[in-house]
Amino acid sequence: MALFKKIKFGHASDKNVDIPSGLWSKCENCKEIIYSKQLEENLKVCPKCRHHQRVSAKERVKQLIDEGTFEAESSKLMPLDFLNFPEYNEKIKKAQAATGLDDGICTGTGKIHGRPTALGVTDSFFMMGSMGSVVGEKLARIIELAIKKRLPVIIVSSSGGGARMHEGILSLMQMAKTSAALKKLSDAGLPYIAVLTDPTGGGVTASFGMLGDITIAEPNALICFAGPRVIEQTIKQKLPKGFQRSEFLKEHGFIDMVVERKDLKENLAKILKFFGN
Amino acid sequence: MSDFKLDFEKSIIELEKKIEELKKFTESREIDFSEEIKKLEIKSESMKREIYSKLSPWQRIQVAKNLLRPRTLDYIQKVFEDFIPLHGDRLFKDDTAVIGGLAFFEGAPVVVLGHQKGKDTKDHIFRNFGMANPEGYRKALRLIQMAERFNRPVISFVDTPGAYPGIGAEERGVAEAIAKNLKELSGVKTPIIVIVHGEGGSGGALGIAIGDRILMLENAVYSVISPEGCSAIIWKNASRAADASVVLKMTAQDLLELGVIDEIIKEPAGGAHRNHAEIIQTMKNVIRKSLKELVGLDKNELVARRYEKFRAMGKFLEIEG
Known part of the structure; x- marks a missing residue:
């Protein structure tokens, strides 16, 4: 046993440094220490390495919708633990406290550079943004409202959890429900713009995630059906670098463009302008 | 009963x-x-009924995966006449895990399709264990859209552990293929009857399971995640899959209670694997009845009802105010 412990000296970007919470934060990618206020102003994108941190649904709404124009869809829906699934109730309560949301989604209408739109944003801080009955229902309602009001629909996905297993088969059926609502929107001649952010997986990718008339992704977002670990276990091989990231999906023809967060609102506004009234 | x-x-x-x-x-x-x-x-006979009426969800999964149970191709060949298999998605390849084609049901032209699992090792590999790649879903959509154009009803047989989790499947957009089916099938203007007869494995099953009647065999299972996968997430290892299968509520009875399926198809005493002739006959009766209810319905009405059917699925608490 060593009598003296070796103290390692490092500089501020060393990954083992504890950061007092609040004032400063550390980029999870390049480990750079960033002044929190600066990170906030930079829309949670690291100024050094351009890594796009995850943002909550509420922050996303604020980033995209013109100030004072957002009107939340009025229904108040609460998730239910109808399967008595282990720890589901606790998880719901924790997530509600952490996000201030009833479930992992914000929906409503608002304006983007003056252009009206319906918007849905899932929240990865609420049980990985997974889709249970509430998320599916809220999306169906906002899409139906858009049809009624003749509005385009934008859905920003941040749902690594896919379909929420804690609600069993009814979660799976939310994929059918949201996709059918988007079919109605499409038949009504209204556009749907899908924005995929890190992470989007499973049943969310395989429903509203992949159904955009136009599909945008943020840089380097994980967008997949089967998760990388599941695939690695199946084929017993390491996956190639960049596999299932935004740029990979663009290369394979599944998304239209990779857009940095700072340019997202501007791009959406242009697209909305194209679709017009 | 051979060696299984x-x-x-x-x-x-x-x-x-x-x-x-x-x-x-x-x-x-x-x-x-x-x-x-x-x-x-x-x-x-009474012993079979007695034992089978008390099976646990985990035991039902074993029955559903049972090698002696009829496969989709058995149903297609014995319930229908003059099956003409069709191949390929016209984009990349033919997926051997999804079969389909033209057939006749008691003389009437229909389109049939479904996941096909193997019967032995060689066949398992050929069928990729019933796990479809994107091409399987695209082939299914091609056949269903053809059925729509010629006003033919569709019967879709579901039996898969899930969509194939492989590099190629991701590269070629399995998520897009499934999503597109969910969207398009919701609006197809021809009757679709879905029969879950073995394993209904998550999105891989749902991709061909949108329809006007969702029927399920008594010992079939249908779930958002495999019990092994669920157990690995909750209990950090896959060994409690049997417990997870209870929690997930994945049996036909569970799904009927949750409002996901319309009807349970009764199996012969001791399971479908014990009496193929009887389950084939039952299947004929069930399909005849469903077709009678659906064929002739106004097309817009049919699609509107299908929308409402899936629209109503889900459980939550709505707070008025």
């Missing part, structure tokens, strides 16, 4: 053997045991 065994069937199999022996004895020694045989057959 389900442990809870032990007493059934023993009794079946005894009956078989008595029958042989009767033939060879010319002693009449027909009374005894009859009694034992009645006993065996």
Whole structure:
């Protein structure tokens, strides 16, 4: 046993440094220490390495919708633990406290550079943004409202959890429900713009995630059906670098463009302008 | 019952053997045991019903995956006439895990399709264990859209552990293929009957399971995640899959109660694997009945009802105010 412990000296970007919470934060990618206020102003994108941190649904709404124009869809829906699934109730309560949301989604209408739109944003801080009955229902309602009001629909996905297993088969059926609502929107001649952010997986990718008339992704977002670990276990091989990231999906023809967060609102506004009234 | 065994069937199999022996004895020694045989057959019948009525979800999964159970191709060949298999998605390749084509049901033209699992090792590999790649979903959509154009009903058979989790499947957009099916099938203007007869494995099953009637065999299962996968997430290892199968509520009875399926198709005593002829006959009756209810319905009405059907699925608490 060593009598003296070796103290390692490092500089501020060393990954083992504890950061007092609040004032400063550390980029999870390049480990750079960033002044929190600066990170906030930079829309949670690291100024050094351009890594796009995850943002909550509420922050996303604020980033995209013109100030004072957002009107939340009025229904108040609460998730239910109808399967008595282990720890589901606790998880719901924790997530509600952490996000201030009833479930992992914000929906409503608002304006983007003056252009009206319906918007849905899932929240990865609420049980990985997974889709249970509430998320599916809220999306169906906002899409139906858009049809009624003749509005385009934008859905920003941040749902690594896919379909929420804690609600069993009814979660799976939310994929059918949201996709059918988007079919109605499409038949009504209204556009749907899908924005995929890190992470989007499973049943969310395989429903509203992949159904955009136009599909945008943020840089380097994980967008997949089967998760990388599941695939690695199946084929017993390491996956190639960049596999299932935004740029990979663009290369394979599944998304239209990779857009940095700072340019997202501007791009959406242009697209909305194209679709017009 | 060949070499495939389900442990809870032990007493059934023993009794079946005894009956078989008595029958042989009767033939060879010319002693009449027909009374005894009859009694034992009645006993065996009630024993099968008794055991099968009390199966746990985990045991039902074993029945659903059972190698002797009829596969999609068995149903297609025996329930329908003149099956003409069709191949390919016209984009990349033919997916051997999803079969489909033209057929006739009691003389009427229909489109049939479904996941196909293998019967032995070689066949398993050929069918990729019933796990479809994107091409399978695209082939299914091609066939269904053709059915729509020519006003033919569709019967879709579901039996898959899930969509294939492979590099190629991701590269070629399995998520897009499934999503597109969910969207398009919701609006197809021709009747679709879905029959979950074995495993309904998550999105891979749902991709061909949007329809006007969702029917499920008594011992089939249908779930958002495999019990092994669920157990690995909750309990950090896959060994409690049997517990997870209870929690997930994945049996036909569960799905009927949750409002996901319309009807449970009763299996022969002791499971569909015990009596193929009987389950084929049952299947004919069920399809005939469903077609009668759906064919002739106004197309817009049909699609509107299908929308409402899936629209109503989900459980949550709505707070008024």
